[in-house]
Amino acid sequence: MKKALTVLLVLSLVVACTRIPTSGMPQAVERPAQTSNGIVLDPQGPADDADPQDIVVGFMRASSAGFSDDFVVARQFLTSKASATWNPTTQVRIYPDSQNQQVSQTRSGAYRVTVQAGGNVDSTGRYTAATADSTLSSEFSLVRNKAGQWRIAVVPDGVTMPESLFQTLFSRTALYFPTQDLSAFIADTRWYPRNQVVSSAARGLVDGPARWLAGSASSLLPSGTRLANPVVIVNGTLARVDLTGDIAELSEQTRNIIYAQFIKTLTSLPGVAEVEISANGVPLPSQNETELPTYPYTSSSVLMLSNGEPAFVKDDGITLINNAQELRALDLSHLAVPYGENPSQFAALGDDRQTLYRITTDGRYSALVTGDGLIGPSIDRQGQTWVSENVANAQVQAVDLGSGNVALVDAPWLEGVKVRSLAVSREGARLAIVIEKDGISQLLVAGIVRNSSGQPMSLSEPIRIGQRLTDIEDIAWIADTRLVAVGKGQNSLTNALYMVPLGENVSVMASLDDIVSVTAGRAEESILLGTSDGDVFTYDAGGWRKVIEGAMQPTLPG
Structure with a gap:
């Protein structure tokens, strides 16, 4: 259990110059x-x-x-x-x-x-x-x-x-909201005063997700719901939240998700181990606690290119897929693999990034999308393969890997900019995308707005993160609120690996020379780096350990 942080607040401040500056100099x-x-x-x-x-x-x-x-x-x-x-x-x-x-x-x-x-x-x-x-x-x-x-x-x-x-004085806090299909939680990062953090977090859940997430996250509380008492009382380790509104009239499934939302958010805070929710003073019944993932893990094998031929890395080494030598003629690059333990197909760019291919593990292939300078794809949990042209023209594409159906996803803010990289978060509700504007890279994150059938329709107005990076080559989600980026900071001459949290400044990580790609590992905070020499490294015990040789584009879902 986390212990509350206690700080003694005493300030000593010395003024360098105590007289009024008549010259106006600082x-x-x-x-x-x-x-x-x-x-x-x-x-x-x-x-x-x-x-x-x-x-x-x-x-x-x-x-x-x-x-x-x-x-x-x-x-x-x-x-x-x-x-x-x-x-x-x-x-x-x-x-x-x-x-x-x-x-x-x-x-x-x-x-x-x-x-x-x-x-x-x-x-x-x-x-x-x-x-x-x-x-x-x-x-x-x-x-x-x-x-x-x-x-x-x-x-x-x-x-x-x-x-x-x-x-x-402030505490970084994740508020959890269910996705539109109620299959996972989306983390919405906030900062609250430590001495008000439990009440502030509860109020944040009641007020709903940030504007940029409003179309991809759900608020299941009835309209007009408020905290009956602006101060959430914590007795021992039990936080009691009293809400107004007709919450008791909601379905059992909805109540259970609301409970899970408050439990996951508030028990991550110091001093809170249990949560009780009341509606107008009456305890809200919850028959069982619902578990929703925030960063779904994957058990898939690593997909890679060996001398231009697609292969999986398994316990017995590198295994080329069937017909791999013929596939080499497609000039494959930028792989993307779906979720699941034994995927039967994957996506890749080919023909000098002019074609997005669907490739089956028995060696068959078909073209899904053609375009001018396609950007490396990313596959979400719903099986949609996200891809964009270098010049996006106010939209990206989401291709159903199974049927090949293409959805044009509106993103007006992409008009007139170049796209360099993209990655879908593992819960499938957010898209991180690197654009180039006036010669400077920007890392943006937008919510994915879907229709009732789960088909992507548009991207929300994005937020910008990683503002201190000036050149970004590749990105990957490694947790529910954190990405990593291969790129350069201000005045940097070579690529390094940066931690890019949502709701915080970037920080440089222990890095390697000649990094060209990054992918998330199987578990949270796990990272695989690919180098220009064809070596793959994983972060282990505070340092990088080589795990694969002769591999390009190491890829896992996400």
Whole structure:
């Protein structure tokens, strides 16, 4: 069981320059001190006769600690009117620990605080990482009150804090929503204040999935359902959630999925091991706990190319499929294998990426799609093979691997951009896609909107992740909220492997030379890397271990 994180909040902040800057040049503001026990915060109210810059600096440190004192101290730096209208919870602006906030005075007499941006969390808890060249800027106007003391009269909503303080005060939380076909859970990443995380997560489940997931995730609660008490009480390790609405009238299956949704979300939080749901004060019956996967595993053998011929890697080594030598003439590349222990067919690009082929394990093949510069395919749990042309023209294609039927999936945001790579998440409700715009790679994730028969119809408006990567060659889902990417960061000259979480900044992983492809392994967090020399490595015990030689395009489902 996870233990709740306890932090002592005490802050010591030293201002590098305490006088008003008459020249307008920026002044450095020292970051909050750190100790071996974490960030220490003890915000103080405004000192008597403090000058405007001291008031601004004092407000910045007090507001960053405000999630621990309900912003009581921070409001002391504001006029009565500003205090009444200031909403600190609209957003949290985050900057790297390596950066100092700079204070300068504008021509109008206002004070501006600027710092390199790290990310932003909105009022719903959704995190958006900043690009490498982004900055945060906040302006404050001050007036004297009746006692002659400077106070802030104009203040932007939200608060600003360093990354280490944000990580201390906030908790990364996954909200789980069922897919439209109720066969799996989709994880929706949020960040909530640690001292409010259980109540915030319960409220997030009631409010429903993020807008970009609304067409691919379901909210089974009746319209208008709310938390009867905004604070979820945790007695011992039991979280009691009381909801309004006609939940008791729902079917047993629906109630069970709702229960499973709350249990999976809330028991992942510190101090919660059980969940009880009530409807208008009456405990909601649930006969059994429903289990839905969030990252379906696969037992399939690794599919690969050996000297251009398709083969499976089995316990006794590399086994070429029937008719493999004839298939070599197709110039195969970019394989995709469906879910299942012993797949009877798979997909691959051929003819210099002009044709998408269906290939059976007994060596038969047929063309499914032709196009100009096709992008490597990805097969979802429903058997749909996702593929795109390099120039997508506002749509991608989903091809039923069994019937060959092609669905044109609308994605207006792809108009005018090049597509470099794509991958379907393992629960089948999200598509990650790498585009190139103005010479820069962008990694986007969109929800897959399907009709009642499960056929893909459109992609939702996407979110962008991995903003600090400038060149991305290949991607793979390795967990319900994490991808990995082969690419380059700012100022990088060679490819490396990066962890790309949803709702967090990227981080470089222990990497290898000459990486050309990546695929998820059979289990969560498992990774297979392919190199230009034809070697395949897996991540094992903190390092890379070679598992296959003479293989190109190692592939597992996803």
